[in-house]
Amino acid sequence: MSRTYYILIFCILLSVRLGYVSAQDNNTVKIPIQMTIQPMASLSLAGSENSLSSNQIKGASQILRLNSKGQFWINYSSVVDNNTFNNICVNIVSGDVPAEIAIKLKIGSDVGAGMGKVGKPSAPIYLSIQPQAIITEIGSCFTGTGPNKGHLLTYSWELQPGANFDLKSLESQNIEVGVMYTISSGE
Amino acid sequence: MNTCTKFILALCVSLLSTSLVAQIPVSDIFNIVINNICIIRTLPATTITMNMTVPQAGKPVATVVNANTYLQLTSIAPLNETRKVSTIISTGTRPSGTTLTLAVSPCTSGAGALGNTYTIVLTMESSQTIIDGIGSCYTGIATANGYKMTYTWAADIPNYSLINATSGSNPITITHTISLASEDSPWIDPLLPSR
Numbered sequence: 452m453s454r455t456y457y458i459l460i461f462c463i464l465l466s467v468r469l470g471y472v473s474a475q476d477n478n479t480v481k482i483p484i485q486m487t488i489q490p491m492a493s494l495s496l497a498g499s500e501n502s503l504s505s506n507q508i509k510g511a512s513q514i515l516r517l518n519s520k521g522q523f524w525i526n527y528s529s530v531v532d533n534n535t536f537n538n539i540c541v542n543i544v545s546g547d548v549p550a551e552i553a554i555k556l557k558i559g560s561d562v563g564a565g566m567g568k569v570g571k572p573s574a575p576i577y578l579s580i581q582p583q584a585i586i587t588e589i590g591s592c593f594t595g596t597g598p599n600k601g602h603l604l605t606y607s608w609e610l611q612p613g614a615n616f617d618l619k620s621l622e623s624q625n626i627e628v629g630v631m632y633t634i635s636s637g638e
Numbered sequence: 639m640n641t642c643t644k645f646i647l648a649l650c651v652s653l654l655s656t657s658l659v660a661q662i663p664v665s666d667i668f669n670i671v672i673n674n675i676c677i678i679r680t681l682p683a684t685t686i687t688m689n690m691t692v693p694q695a696g697k698p699v700a701t702v703v704n705a706n707t708y709l710q711l712t713s714i715a716p717l718n719e720t721r722k723v724s725t726i727i728s729t730g731t732r733p734s735g736t737t738l739t740l741a742v743s744p745c746t747s748g749a750g751a752l753g754n755t756y757t758i759v760l761t762m763e764s765s766q767t768i769i770d771g772i773g774s775c776y777t778g779i780a781t782a783n784g785y786k787m788t789y790t791w792a793a794d795i796p797n798y799s800l801i802n803a804t805s806g807s808n809p810i811t812i813t814h815t816i817s818l819a820s821e822d823s824p825w826i827d828p829l830l831p832s833r
Contacts, residue, residue, distance in 0.1 A: 480679050481811050482813075482814070484738075488802070489803060493692060
């Protein structure tokens, strides 16, 4: 008889104990959150009177003409993996330029309208069909959008030594050069 | 039967009758117990997915907002006792160069002392109060009942260079805890045996 009572008391205590534990569980609630940032890079050109392509994912193109304004801005955004970088390269994609003419591109520093690890400008280059890096070591950053944001690019047409004509005489020829700017990972 | 035996029998009968008389005016005593209760849950109880992208070249990553979940609770508090809900990033790491903010909207469903709500920047280091002044109340259990939880994941602009792309997705867990308002120790039902 007394054994039955002991079992009964044990069961009551056990149920109280179980009830206590489950009440504790209800005092907290956990929310899982999945956070994702993909690596990404995009650029666009601004402040140029030249016809520009619309904002593309990885690049933008531009038509350079002898008589067009020689300054414009490059804007970009970049998110990188830890300790990797993006670079911006430029190359000629269309048009014929007389061998006596070179197109020089000067790259300014970022004007500081954005934030983050913006890229470093290279020394002036002469455009060619081979891609050349003009802004390197771009980390996670943004430059801001539109004119007066990002880097100022200035191009100029130069006659090579020994050319037997001047640039003015070429203006009637409507020389056009298509140039492509691309942003991609550094390696 | 001798006299002594008769006397004892009479005594027994008289004692019995006394006890019977005592049994007659029985009054019913009702022990009404309202247990301490404080339980919380979220609805829907699913994983929140947040994905950062750049809307336009030159712009920073766009802020991601999730306002789909509601915190629901039922609380029966002893007199003069209030409860609070506090929140922490309990597992995982918030992606560097970003902030995760939780804005709690006041509860407009249910009834009772539903308390005051706050907006906090979630951290991995310390628990922060998102609701306090909770007395006896309930929020309801239907969809959109309870306190609306708005999670905002944004670039921490001054620390933008610290942003790294996540390899795959970065999982974290946020834990909400309801406890006594006066201190951070978990609430213990005084009716139950202490451990």
